[in-house]
Amino acid sequence: MLNHRAAHLSFEENHRYGYNLVLFKNGSLLYEGTCRLIVENLEKLVNRDLSPTFPSGSNTDSIQRSQQGETFLKALRKLWEDHTAGLQKLKDILNYMDRVYTKSAGVPEIWDKGLLLFLKHIIHPPISTHIISAILDQIRTERDGFVINRSAVKGCVEVLLQLSDPDGPSVYKRDLEPAFLQESELFYRAEGEKLLESCTAPEYLTRVENRFDSEEARTHHYLSASTDEPLREILKQNLLTPHLTAIMEMPDSGLDNMINLDKLDDLSRLYKLFLKVPEGLTALKKAIKESLIRRGKEINMSSTPSENTDPFVDEETGSKGKGKARARPNAAAQTLTLALKWVQDVLDLKDKFDNIWMKSFRSDRELEGSLNEAFRSFINRNEKAQEFISLFVDDNLKKGLKGKTDTEIDIVLDKTILIFRYLDDKDVFDSYYKGHLAKRLLNNRSISDDAERGMLAKLKMECGHQFTQKLEGMFKDMKxxxxxxxxxxxxxxxxxxxxxxxxxxxxxxxxxxxxxxxxxxxxxxxxxxxxxxxxxxxxxxxxxxxxxxxxAMGNADVRVRFKNDKYHELNVSTFGLMVLVLFEQLGESDFLTYKEIQDAVSISDADLQRTLQSLACAKYKILKKHPPGRDVNVDDAFSFNLDFSAPLYKIKISTVASRVESTDERRETKEKVDGERRYQIEACIMRIMKDRKHMVHNDLINEVTRQLAHRFHPNPLDIKRRIEGLIERDYLERCEDKKSYNYMSDLSSLSDLR
The missing domain is CATH 4.10.1030 (Ring Box Chain A; domain 5)
Structure with missing residues (x-):
C-alpha cells in the first residue's frame, strides 16, 4: 500500500489479518511494525524524491534560487501526498486496531501517528530549514515584482498547518509565521525609508496602498488568515506610523500641494491609509487645520488696504494725482472691494475644503470639527470680518443678485450664513448690518424685497427672534x-x-x-x-x-437751471439741497465762504466738508471751489458753476463716503458694543436668576455664556463683574458659602438695567 500496490492486494484479507492480530493480543506487534514500515517509506521517499531537489546554497542569483525553491516545494508536496495516500489506506485496513488497541494502549491512532512520524522524520533540520527558506524566497521574489507559482507555496503551507506536536501549535504557527513576520519587518522597514527618499507623496501613498493590497491577497491565497492581522501591523508600524508627518510635509507634493491641485483621489488614499493607524486621523486633523488656517491668514493679509492709498482717483483716466476730473475719495470703495474679495475668497476656500471633505474624507465628522475650528479661528482673527460680511450681503442685495433666480439668490445667502455662523461676535455684525440695511431701505436700493426677508429669516433661524427684532421693526416702519x-x-x-x-x-x-x-x-x-x-x-x-x-439720511431731486437755460435734474443729499439753495439768488460772480455756508445751514464740519466735496470736487462740479483743489478747507470760498454741462439730464450727485474707520474710531465702535453687552449680560443674569432663584457661581457663568452665545462670547470676567454690580445694587445676594447667589428682585423693577 505504501508502495502503490494496493490494487493487487485484497482489502478483506488484509483487514482480517489485522483484526486477528489484535484479537489474539498481538496489537503491539501490528502497531509497531506498521510504524517501522511508515518510517522506512518516508526515508525512501526523502532519498528518492526530496533530497535531489534541495536548493543549492552557493547559488546567489535570486531568480534561480526562487526556481530551485519552487521545485523543492513541489517535491515536498508530492511526498506529503504520497504519504497521506498510504496512511489513508492503512487507516481503512487497521480501523479495528484504532478502535480497540490504540485506545487501551494509550497511543495515537495510525493516521495521527503517521502525521507525527512525518513531522519527526521530514520536518526537521536541515529539511525544515530548506522549507522555511524556500517559502520565504518565493515571497521575497513576489514582493520584488516577479511572478511565482503560488500553488507550490500554498501546498506546503497547507502541510505545515496540518502538522503539530501533541497539544502544541501547528508547524506553521511555530516555525513559518515567526520567520515570515521577522522577514517582513526587515523588508518593510527598509522599504519605508527607500520610498520616502525616492517617491513623491502621491507615489508613496500609492505604493503603500499596493503593499497593503498585495499582503492581504498573499494571506488570502497561500498563507494563513491568522497571519493577516500581525502582518498588517508590521505594514502600519513601518510604512505609516513613523512617516505620517513626513508624507504630508513633502515639498511640492505633500498635503498642501494635493489641496492646491484638487487631487481628490490622492487625498482620499491618504485619508484611507491614515485611518488605519491610531495616530493617523489625529495627524491629519492637525495638518488640515494648520493648512486651512495658513490659507485663511493669507486671505486676511490680502484684505489689508495699502497704507499709502491716494484718496482720489481720476474716474476718466484712472490715474492718481492731479487731473481735471476728480472722483470722490476711494477709501470706502477700496474697503468694499477688499470686503467683497475677502468674503468671496473665504467662500471659495469653504467650497474647496467642503468638496475635499465630502469626496476624499468621506464626510468624516471629526475632520469636519477641525475644519470648522480652523475657519472660526482665522475668520475671527480678522477684526473687520463682521463689517466685510455685512458689506458683502449689502452689495449682493443691492446689485449683485440682479438677474439671478430665487434658487441662485438662496444659494448666495446660504453661503454667506455659513461664514456668519463662524463669527464669535455676531452683535458686531448686527451693528454693521443695521446700518447697511437702513441705507438700502431709505435709498430704495434693494433689488428684491423677498431676498431681504429671506436673509432676515436665515438670521432669525441662526440667532433667534431677539437678534432680528430690530431689523424686522425697520421693515415694519417702512410699510x-x-x-x-x-x-x-x-x-x-x-x-x-x-x-x-x-x-x-x-x-x-x-x-x-x-x-x-x-x-x-x-x-x-x-x-x-x-x-x-x-x-x-x-x-x-x-x-x-x-x-x-x-x-443726514435723506435725499432730494432738484431741477437746476444753468447757462443758456439748460436744465438738469440733480439727485443730491438733503444737506446738498440745503447748500444749493443758498446760491439760488446769487449772481454769477458772487460766492460764499465756507464760514458763511456753515452759519447759514448749521451743519457739522464733517458733514459740510463731505457735502461740499461732492458738489465741488467730484466728477460733476455743480459749484466752483476757490482756490481749486481736491480738499475742502475752512478758508475756501464757493460759487455756482453756471457753465456746468453734462450729456445726461438726470444726474446723481453721490455724497462722498465717510472715511473708513480709523483705529480710534474702531475702538469707539468696540466701546459702544461693549456697553451694549454690559446691559445684555445683566439682563441675562437676571432672567436666569428670576427663573432659578438660587445658582452656584460656575453654573451661572456657564448658563449666561450658553444663552448669549448666539450674539457673542462673553468673557467670564465680564460676567463676574456684572454679578458683582448686581449684588451691590441689591438685585442678587451672595450666599454664606461664597460660591452661590440668591435672587432678590423682580426683573420688572430693574429700570436701570437698560
Missing amino acids: VSADTMEAYHRHIGDVDAQGTEISVIVMTSTFWPVSDPSPSYKFPEVLIKPAESYKQFYLSRHSGRRLTWQP
Missing part, C-alpha cells in the same frame, strides 16, 4: 410710513403750493441706527413748509409722539 404717506397725499394733494413734493419715512428710534441730530439745523424755506405740514398731519394721528428730523 407703515408708506401707508402714512398715502394718507398724507390724499389729505393735501401730491404737491404743495410751492411745487415741493415730500416723502417721509418715520423711523422708530429703537429700531434704526440713527444718531441724535443737531437741534440747530437751519432748513431752507422750501423745506420748512412741507416739513411742518407733514409734522402736523402725523401728530394729529399719533398723540404723545415726538418727531425729530434726520436730514
Whole structure:
C-alpha cells in the first residue's frame, strides 16, 4: 500500500489479518511494525524524491534560487501526498486496531501517528530549514515584482498547518509565521525609508496602498488568515506610523500641494491609509487645520488696504494725482472691494475644503470639527470680518443678485450664513448690518424685497427672534410710513403750493441706527413748509409722539437751471439741497465762504466738508471751489458753476463716503458694543436668576455664556463683574458659602438695567 500496490492486494484479507492480530493480543506487534514500515517509506521517499531537489546554497542569483525553491516545494508536496495516500489506506485496513488497541494502549491512532512520524522524520533540520527558506524566497521574489507559482507555496503551507506536536501549535504557527513576520519587518522597514527618499507623496501613498493590497491577497491565497492581522501591523508600524508627518510635509507634493491641485483621489488614499493607524486621523486633523488656517491668514493679509492709498482717483483716466476730473475719495470703495474679495475668497476656500471633505474624507465628522475650528479661528482673527460680511450681503442685495433666480439668490445667502455662523461676535455684525440695511431701505436700493426677508429669516433661524427684532421693526416702519404717506397725499394733494413734493419715512428710534441730530439745523424755506405740514398731519394721528428730523439720511431731486437755460435734474443729499439753495439768488460772480455756508445751514464740519466735496470736487462740479483743489478747507470760498454741462439730464450727485474707520474710531465702535453687552449680560443674569432663584457661581457663568452665545462670547470676567454690580445694587445676594447667589428682585423693577 505504501508502495502503490494496493490494487493487487485484497482489502478483506488484509483487514482480517489485522483484526486477528489484535484479537489474539498481538496489537503491539501490528502497531509497531506498521510504524517501522511508515518510517522506512518516508526515508525512501526523502532519498528518492526530496533530497535531489534541495536548493543549492552557493547559488546567489535570486531568480534561480526562487526556481530551485519552487521545485523543492513541489517535491515536498508530492511526498506529503504520497504519504497521506498510504496512511489513508492503512487507516481503512487497521480501523479495528484504532478502535480497540490504540485506545487501551494509550497511543495515537495510525493516521495521527503517521502525521507525527512525518513531522519527526521530514520536518526537521536541515529539511525544515530548506522549507522555511524556500517559502520565504518565493515571497521575497513576489514582493520584488516577479511572478511565482503560488500553488507550490500554498501546498506546503497547507502541510505545515496540518502538522503539530501533541497539544502544541501547528508547524506553521511555530516555525513559518515567526520567520515570515521577522522577514517582513526587515523588508518593510527598509522599504519605508527607500520610498520616502525616492517617491513623491502621491507615489508613496500609492505604493503603500499596493503593499497593503498585495499582503492581504498573499494571506488570502497561500498563507494563513491568522497571519493577516500581525502582518498588517508590521505594514502600519513601518510604512505609516513613523512617516505620517513626513508624507504630508513633502515639498511640492505633500498635503498642501494635493489641496492646491484638487487631487481628490490622492487625498482620499491618504485619508484611507491614515485611518488605519491610531495616530493617523489625529495627524491629519492637525495638518488640515494648520493648512486651512495658513490659507485663511493669507486671505486676511490680502484684505489689508495699502497704507499709502491716494484718496482720489481720476474716474476718466484712472490715474492718481492731479487731473481735471476728480472722483470722490476711494477709501470706502477700496474697503468694499477688499470686503467683497475677502468674503468671496473665504467662500471659495469653504467650497474647496467642503468638496475635499465630502469626496476624499468621506464626510468624516471629526475632520469636519477641525475644519470648522480652523475657519472660526482665522475668520475671527480678522477684526473687520463682521463689517466685510455685512458689506458683502449689502452689495449682493443691492446689485449683485440682479438677474439671478430665487434658487441662485438662496444659494448666495446660504453661503454667506455659513461664514456668519463662524463669527464669535455676531452683535458686531448686527451693528454693521443695521446700518447697511437702513441705507438700502431709505435709498430704495434693494433689488428684491423677498431676498431681504429671506436673509432676515436665515438670521432669525441662526440667532433667534431677539437678534432680528430690530431689523424686522425697520421693515415694519417702512410699510407703515408708506401707508402714512398715502394718507398724507390724499389729505393735501401730491404737491404743495410751492411745487415741493415730500416723502417721509418715520423711523422708530429703537429700531434704526440713527444718531441724535443737531437741534440747530437751519432748513431752507422750501423745506420748512412741507416739513411742518407733514409734522402736523402725523401728530394729529399719533398723540404723545415726538418727531425729530434726520436730514443726514435723506435725499432730494432738484431741477437746476444753468447757462443758456439748460436744465438738469440733480439727485443730491438733503444737506446738498440745503447748500444749493443758498446760491439760488446769487449772481454769477458772487460766492460764499465756507464760514458763511456753515452759519447759514448749521451743519457739522464733517458733514459740510463731505457735502461740499461732492458738489465741488467730484466728477460733476455743480459749484466752483476757490482756490481749486481736491480738499475742502475752512478758508475756501464757493460759487455756482453756471457753465456746468453734462450729456445726461438726470444726474446723481453721490455724497462722498465717510472715511473708513480709523483705529480710534474702531475702538469707539468696540466701546459702544461693549456697553451694549454690559446691559445684555445683566439682563441675562437676571432672567436666569428670576427663573432659578438660587445658582452656584460656575453654573451661572456657564448658563449666561450658553444663552448669549448666539450674539457673542462673553468673557467670564465680564460676567463676574456684572454679578458683582448686581449684588451691590441689591438685585442678587451672595450666599454664606461664597460660591452661590440668591435672587432678590423682580426683573420688572430693574429700570436701570437698560
